[in-house]
Amino acid sequence: MNFTDSHCHLDFSNFDNERDKLLELCSLANINKMIIPAVSPKNWQLLLKLVEKNKTNCQLFSCLGIHPWYLNGLDNTHLELLDQTIAPQQNKLIAIGETGLDGVIAKEQNNLSKQQSFFEFHIHMANKYALPLIIHHRRTHPEILQQLKMTPVKKFGVIHAFSGSYQQGKAYIDLGYKLGIGGTITYPRAEKTIKAVKRFPIEALMLETDAPSMPLFGMQGESNSPLRLLNIFDKLAELRSEPKELLSEAIEKNVEELFGIT
Ligand SMILES: [Zn+2]
Numbered sequence: 001m002n003f004t005d006s007h008c009h010l011d012f013s014n015f016d017n018e019r020d021k022l023l024e025l026c027s028l029a030n031i032n033k034m035i036i037p038a039v040s041p042k043n044w045q046l047l048l049k050l051v052e053k054n055k056t057n058c059q060l061f062s063c064l065g066i067h068p069w070y071l072n073g074l075d076n077t078h079l080e081l082l083d084q085t086i087a088p089q090q091n092k093l094i095a096i097g098e099t100g101l102d103g104v105i106a107k108e109q110n111n112l113s114k115q116q117s118f119f120e121f122h123i124h125m126a127n128k129y130a131l132p133l134i135i136h137h138r139r140t141h142p143e144i145l146q147q148l149k150m151t152p153v154k155k156f157g158v159i160h161a162f163s164g165s166y167q168q169g170k171a172y173i174d175l176g177y178k179l180g181i182g183g184t185i186t187y188p189r190a191e192k193t194i195k196a197v198k199r200f201p202i203e204a205l206m207l208e209t210d211a212p213s214m215p216l217f218g219m220q221g222e223s224n225s226p227l228r229l230l231n232i233f234d235k236l237a238e239l240r241s242e243p244k245e246l247l248s249e250a251i252e253k254n255v256e257e258l259f260g261i262t
Helices: 018-030 041-055 076-089 103-109 110-129 143-150 166-175 191-199 224-239 244-259
Strands: 003-004 033-037 060-065 095-102 134-140 158-159 178-181 205-207
Touching: 003 205, 003 224, 003 244, 018 033, 018 224, 033 041, 033 095, 033 224, 033 244, 041 076, 041 143, 041 191, 060 076, 076 110, 095 103, 095 143, 095 158, 103 110, 103 134, 103 178, 110 134, 110 143, 134 143, 134 205, 143 166, 178 191, 191 224, 205 224, 205 244
Parallel strands: 003 033, 033 060, 060 095, 095 134, 134 158, 158 178, 178 205
Antiparallel strands: none
């Protein structure tokens, strides 16, 4: 079986001392591909360099964008810069993101409309460069769905670290989106998400760790690792009716289809 961590922040300094070693361990564990979404203009060059220089057996893929947690101090000039940074890299990038809407931050910082205008710009970039979108959500399913219906992304994308009900997930799937399944399903209290993940069509599922964020159940307080992808897969296999081999194959096919990587 082969695996792709479809969402991992490997560029974060948490991994500075062990990055190559970790990637070799990933490849030994058959985690052969990793998709790294950017979070802030500060990380863009670092991320591009990291992916370009990678000589390990784990293939890395980059995406450029601005995460809704990192909007402070940014304005439209950074959106222009995003466009200018994507342009010469467009053949190397496999998606635009991370972008999206975070309801908790919107409340704390009273910045929902700024988040929305940044999100809309990312959709515009995805369409301009014909790339899929990597979307962050937190208490914002209605707002995100509304935006995606209003300004459709031609190449679709993934709702990363999906949590929510079957109906909420299905609404994205019906629009053509995939759902990133992460550590949430390892938490017994995430009943609604667990129930939903059992029922989603297999064609809609991808696996991700979001490392170093989102530690799995029982590992709270620790920093997360892409190696935990296999624990998430095991949990997913437990919830699903398909045999493991079939499940992993279908998920890899979904990754290939959405991001155009083999
Ligand atoms: Zn993320």
